[in-house]
Amino acid sequence: RKEVEQDPGPFNVPEGATVAFNCTYSNSASQSFFWYRQDCRKEPKLLMSVYSSGNEDGRFTAQLNRASQYISLLIRDSKLSDSATYLCVVGYGQNFVFGPGTRLSVLP
Amino acid sequence: EADIYQTPRYLVIGTGKKITLECSQTMGHDKMYWYQQDPGMELHLIHYSYGVNSTEKGDLSSESTVSRIRTEHFPLTLESARPSHTSQYLCASSKGLAGEAYEQYFGPGTRLTVT
Numbered sequence: 747r748k749e750v751e752q753d754p755g756p757f758n759v760p761e762g763a764t765v766a767f768n769c770t771y772s773n774s775a776s777q778s779f780f781w782y783r784q785d786c787r788k789e790p791k792l793l794m795s796v797y798s799s800g801n802e803d804g805r806f807t808a809q810l811n812r813a814s815q816y817i818s819l820l821i822r823d824s825k826l827s828d829s830a831t832y833l834c835v836v837g838y839g840q841n842f843v844f845g846p847g848t849r850l851s852v853l854p
Numbered sequence: 855e856a857d858i859y860q861t862p863r864y865l866v867i868g869t870g871k872k873i874t875l876e877c878s879q880t881m882g883h884d885k886m887y888w889y890q891q892d893p894g895m896e897l898h899l900i901h902y903s904y905g906v907n908s909t910e911k912g913d914l915s916s917e918s919t920v921s922r923i924r925t926e927h928f929p930l931t932l933e934s935a936r937p938s939h940t941s942q943y944l945c946a947s948s949k950g951l952a953g954e955a956y957e958q959y960f961g962p963g964t965r966l967t968v969t
Contacts, residue, residue, distance in 0.1 A: 778955035787893070789944055789960035833897075837952025840904070842887075844897045 749773055750836050750845035758851045763824050767848050769817040769834030778837035779810055781819050783830040784847065790833055793819075824852045857881050860945050860961035867935055868969055875930045875964045877945030886928040887946040887958065890914060897944065903928055935968040942966070 752769045759765050779796035794801065796808040796817055807820040817834055829852045834845040858879040867873055879886070888901040889912075899912030903922040917939070918932050928947075932939055944963045950956035 777953040780957055787942075787965075789963050790897070792957050792959070795955065795957060835958075837955070839953045840902075840951050842899075842948075842952045842958055846896045 747772060748846070749843045750834055752832075752834050752845040753848045755847075756849040756851055758853060759824055760853050761824060761826060763852075764820065764822045765824055765850060766821075767819045767832055767834075767850075769819075769845055771815050771817070771834075771836045771843070773836070773838055773843075774815065776815075776836045776838045779808075779817050780835040780837070781806075781808055781817075782833040782835055782844075784833055785830050790844075793832070821850075824850075826852050826854060828852050858945065858947055858959055858961040860943075860964050862964060863962060864965050864967075866967045866969060869934075869936055871935050873932050873935055873966070875943055875945075875966070877928045877930070877961055878926050879928075879947045879959075879961075880926060881947060881949070881959070882925065883947035883949050883959075884925065885948045885950065885956075886922065887948075888912070888918075888920060888928070888930050889944040889946065890916065891942045891944060891963075893942075901930065935966075937968045940966060940968050 781793040782790040784790040800809045805822045809818045831847040831849045833847045861876045884905045889897040891897045898914035900916040901920040945961040946958040948956045948958045
């Protein structure tokens with residue numbers, strides 16, 4: 747079993763849709779949580795850190811459930827430019843552990 | 855935008871050549887990392903450094919080597935390139951450890967093709 751698992755995708759959604767991605771992690775000692783986006787053949791870019799109380803940045807909302815070892819990312823009113831692969835990243839000690847990513851395609 | 859740079863961006867080279875991929879950052883970060891990623895696949899950590907003169911191997915075995923003589927510079931070297939080394943190499947840095955909730959910032963990557 748992988749340390750960080752994500753919805754396999756791909757997600758194909760129409761513009762304006764709301765889409766939710768799920769991520770689970772196996773190490774209960776995990777201390778930090780992030781969502782990155784990666785465009786095709788580009789580098790990962792930080793989308794947002796995920797805090798215990800949950801946090802929102804515009805159309806993006808991240809939630810953390812430590813008891814269930816689960817992280818989510820909600821994208822509202824999706825845009826064509828949101829098409830990318832979304833990476834869930836978990837950190838503990840000196841380790842950043844990347845999930846395999848969930849690919850999103852927003853269709854016109 | 856993160857101030858982390860990689861050169862060259864694209865490299866096509868013949869088998870057996872020695873290559874060095876450059877990575878530099880101007881953020882004063884102590885922690886630096888090298889990842890390898892094939893198209894459509896996951897990132898794999900191949901090397902990391904926690905400061906000058908500190909280097910460690912990552913989870914994925916790699917024939918490459920790294921050095922960290924200056925804080926801002928973390929080059930990766932392949933002594934004898936092979937077609938199996940064809941991949942994208944991504945450099946990253948962070949201000950602190952993963953467990954301290956410091957995020958990583960990535961360079962634009964070097965796409966290496968060995969013929």
